[in-house]
Amino acid sequence: MTAPAADLAVETRGLTRRFGKVVAVDHLDLQVRRGELYGFLAPNGAGKSTTLRMLCGILEPSEGDGWVLGIDLRHEPERVKAAIGYMSQRFSLYDDLTVDENLAFYARVYEVPRADRDGRMLQMMRLADLVGRERQLAGQLSGGYRQRLALSCALVHRPRLIFLDEPTAGVDPVSRRTFWALIRRLADEGTTIVVTTHYMDEAELCDTLGFIYQGRLIAQGPPARIKGETFAREVCELEADEPARAAELLGEWDTVEEVVRVGGRLRIILAPGAPTPDGLAEMLRARGIGVRWIRAVEPSVEDLFVSFVDKERKARVREQLRALAATQPVGGPGAGGERGGSIPPQSNESAVAPPQRK
Numbered sequence: 001m002t003a004p005a006a007d008l009a010v011e012t013r014g015l016t017r018r019f020g021k022v023v024a025v026d027h028l029d030l031q032v033r034r035g036e037l038y039g040f041l042a043p044n045g046a047g048k049s050t051t052l053r054m055l056c057g058i059l060e061p062s063e064g065d066g067w068v069l070g071i072d073l074r075h076e077p078e079r080v081k082a083a084i085g086y087m088s089q090r091f092s093l094y095d096d097l098t099v100d101e102n103l104a105f106y107a108r109v110y111e112v113p114r115a116d117r118d119g120r121m122l123q124m125m126r127l128a129d130l131v132g133r134e135r136q137l138a139g140q141l142s143g144g145y146r147q148r149l150a151l152s153c154a155l156v157h158r159p160r161l162i163f164l165d166e167p168t169a170g171v172d173p174v175s176r177r178t179f180w181a182l183i184r185r186l187a188d189e190g191t192t193i194v195v196t197t198h199y200m201d202e203a204e205l206c207d208t209l210g211f212i213y214q215g216r217l218i219a220q221g222p223p224a225r226i227k228g229e230t231f232a233r234e235v236c237e238l239e240a241d242e243p244a245r246a247a248e249l250l251g252e253w254d255t256v257e258e259v260v261r262v263g264g265r266l267r268i269i270l271a272p273g274a275p276t277p278d279g280l281a282e283m284l285r286a287r288g289i290g291v292r293w294i295r296a297v298e299p300s301v302e303d304l305f306v307s308f309v310d311k312e313r314k315a316r317v318r319e320q321l322r323a324l325a326a327t328q329p330v331g332g333p334g335a336g337g338e339r340g341g342s343i344p345p346q347s348n349e350s351a352v353a354p355p356q357r358k
C-alpha cells in the first residue's frame with residue numbers, strides 16, 4: 001500500500017464503521033491538508049462524530065485505513081491520541097473543578113512537561129480570554145466561556161491537529177463569532193483544524209468543506225468552488241401576491257429545481273438553462289400572479305447541501321437544517337466499542353478517572 005502523502009494531516013482510504021447493521025461511516029476517502037480549516041457539514045446521524053472518533057484513535061474502524069499526522073490509525077491509535085487535540089460533542093469539562101484545575105488536569109493527562117505547565121496554562125487562559133476567571137467553577141461558566149475553556153483544554157499540549165465536534169452547538173451568536181475568530185486564527189498560524197457543524201455561516205469560513213450524507217462524502221472542496229462549479233445553479237428570491245399559489249406553480253416547472261418559502265419570500269433554485277429572474281417573473285405574471293420584486297441572490301451553503309441530496313429528501317433535510325439552526329443540537333448517541341487508553345474524557349467515552357477536588 002502506498003504511504004500517506006506528506007502534505008496531508010489526515011488521509012483515509014475506504015474508512016468504514018458499522019454498528020451492527022448500521023453503516024455509520026461508509027468507505028470514506030478523506031484528505032485534509034496540513035494547516036487547513038476543514039469543515040464537515042451534515043445533518044444529524046450522518047456519521048460526523050463516528051468519523052471523528054475513529055480519526056482520534058478512540059474508535060476502531062470496521063474496515064479501511066487512515067493516517068493522522070502520518071501515524072497509522074489502525075496500528076498506533078495510542079500515538080494518534082497523544083498527537084492530536086479533541087473537543088467532543090459534549091464538552092468534557094469537570095463542572096466541580098475550577099477553570100485552573102480543569103486546565104491543569106488536561107496538561108497532566110497530555111503529559112505537558114511539568115516545567116512548562118504554568119506558562120502553557122497562562123497562554124491558554126489568554127488565548128481563550130479566561131484570565132481573571134481562574135478560580136471560577138467550570139460548571140458556573142456561561143456557555144460561551146465553557147466552550148472556550150474546552151478548546152483550551154484540547155489545545156494545552158499544543159497539538160498540530162485538532163478535531164472539534166460541533167463546538168458551537170447551543171452557544172449564542174456572539175460567542176459563536178468569537179469562537180470562530182479564535183479557530184480561524186489558530187488555522188492561520190498553522191494548526192490543522194477539522195470541525196463539524198450544522199451552521200451554514202460557519203461552513204462558509206472553512207478552507208474546505210466536506211458534505212457527508214448517510215456516512216458518505218457526497219461533495220468536497222472550497223466553499224467558493226463548490227458554489228461555482230459543483231453546484232453551478234442560479235438562485236433567486238421573489239415576493240409574490242399569492243405566495244402559496246406561486247410556489248405551487250413554480251414547483252411544477254421543469255426549469256425550477258426547488259422552491260422554498262422563507263418568511264414572505266420565495267427562494268428558488270433554478271435548473272441549468274432556466275430563464276432569467278425577469279423571465280421567471282413574466283411567466284408568473286402570465287398566469288395572473290403579481291410579482292412585487294425578484295432578484296438573483298448568492299446561493300447559501302444550505303442550498304448547496306440540499307442540492308446534493310436526492311430530490312424526495314430535500315424538503316425533509318431542509319427542515320432538519322432549519323430546526324438545527326434554530327435550536328441547540330443535542331449530543332450524539334452513546335459511544336460503543338471504544339478503545340481504552342489515556343485520551344482525556346470525552347463525554348461518555350471517558351477513559352480517565354476524574355481528579356479529586358482538594
Ligand SMILES: Nc1ncnc2c1ncn2[C@@H]1O[C@H](COP(=O)(O)OP(=O)(O)OP(=O)(O)O)[C@@H](O)[C@H]1O
Pocket residue numbers: 019022023024042043044045046047048049050051089329330331332333334335336337
Ligand atoms: N455507539 C453506537 N452504537 C450504535 N450506533 C451508533 C453508535 N454511534 C453512532 N451510531 C449510529 O451511527 C450513525 C451515525 O452517528 P453519528 O453520531 O456519527 O452521527 P453525527 O453525524 O455525529 O450526528 P449528530 O449531528 O446527531 O451528532 C447513526 O445512525 C447512529 O445512530
Ligand SMILES: [Mg+2]
Pocket residue numbers: 048049050089165332
Ligand atoms: Mg455528532
